[in-house]
Amino acid sequence: MNTQRNPELAISVTDATVHYGQVLALDHASLQMGHGTVCGLVGMNGSGKSTLFKTIMGQIKPDTGTVKISGTDPLQARKNGKLAYVPQSEAVDWNFPIAVRDVVMTGRYGQMGWTRRAKKKDHAAVNEALERVELTDYADRQIGQLSGGQKKRAFVARCIAQGASIMLLDEPFAGVDKRSEATITKLLREIADEGASVLISTHDLQALPDLADEAVLLMRKVLKHGPPEEVLRAENLALAFGLDPMKRDAS
Numbered sequence: 066m067n068t069q070r071n072p073e074l075a076i077s078v079t080d081a082t083v084h085y086g087q088v089l090a091l092d093h094a095s096l097q098m099g100h101g102t103v104c105g106l107v108g109m110n111g112s113g114k115s116t117l118f119k120t121i122m123g124q125i126k127p128d129t130g131t132v133k134i135s136g137t138d139p140l141q142a143r144k145n146g147k148l149a150y151v152p153q154s155e156a157v158d159w160n161f162p163i164a165v166r167d168v169v170m171t172g173r174y175g176q177m178g179w180t181r182r183a184k185k186k187d188h189a190a191v192n193e194a195l196e197r198v199e200l201t202d203y204a205d206r207q208i209g210q211l212s213g214g215q216k217k218r219a220f221v222a223r224c225i226a227q228g229a230s231i232m233l234l235d236e237p238f239a240g241v242d243k244r245s246e247a248t249i250t251k252l253l254r255e256i257a258d259e260g261a262s263v264l265i266s267t268h269d270l271q272a273l274p275d276l277a278d279e280a281v282l283l284m285r286k287v288l289k290h291g292p293p294e295e296v297l298r299a300e301n302l303a304l305a306f307g308l309d310p311m312k313r314d315a316s
């Protein structure tokens with residue numbers, strides 16, 4: 066685990082427990098992530114991945130434990146633009162009448178003040194982000210008129226335009242074509258090499274060694290955290306999935 070590059074951890078979740086009514090979604094889960102790292106979060110349906118994201122984002126306050134983002138409170142980290150989130154596709158209203166460029170511009174809102182009037186530097190940041198995700202030619206399309214992979218790229222561009230140094234991506238490869246997957250994977254690698262930390266939930270275990278420096282196996286608590294090839298050993302997967310999901314669909 067590369068937690069050495071900066072002594073202050075990018076993400077530090079300690080002993081987090083979350084209930085939804087009677088349902089125990091996180092059970093004393095702890096996760097420490099350094100800067101400049103891509104980390105894959107894997108676990109079966111209902112293992113708590115989205116709940117962990119919401120907890121890291123400060124949307125859910127855990128019953129026990131603490132969350133620190135670069136040493137600060139998650140809400141503070143969101144306010145200062147350091148923490149960004151790419152939601153699952155189902156969580157987005159794709160019919161909303163907004164162009165791709167404007168979706169990316171929402172990443173700049175925190176830095177614009179209450180007028181939300183875009184300045185030259187905001188337009189420049191949006192254009193650069195669109196270019197990095199190869200969506201410049203689609204900038205004026207309504208967001209719902211993109212393919213699944215292009216939609217994901219638009220949301221990654223929003224994080225880039227925001228200047229976030231910690232990014233959480235909830236299943237960015239679900240329903241995504243191979244070209245978009247390769248573009249996103251390469252981009253996340255570049256972003257991490259520039260010092261950002263990227264936590265990605267995915268069901269694509271086969272792709273994990275190419276995608277991530279580290280993997281986390283979640284089953285309400287963090288069962289394993291380390292290099293993907295170690296975490297994805299058959300005995301560990303059996304613990305988390307009760308079978309060998311490399312041979313079958315992991316979901």
Ligand SMILES: Nc1ncnc2c1ncn2[C@@H]1O[C@H](COP(=O)(O)OP(=O)(O)OP(=O)(O)O)[C@@H](O)[C@H]1O
Binds near residue numbers: 108111
């Ligand atoms: N709003 C909610 N109310 C009640 N229970 C919930 C709620 N959200 C999640 N849960 C439950 O909490 C547990 C963890 O759910 P969560 O969505 O975090 O899992 P996940 O690993 O992201 O699943 P998936 O891979 O299917 O997206 C599950 O048992 C789920 O049914």
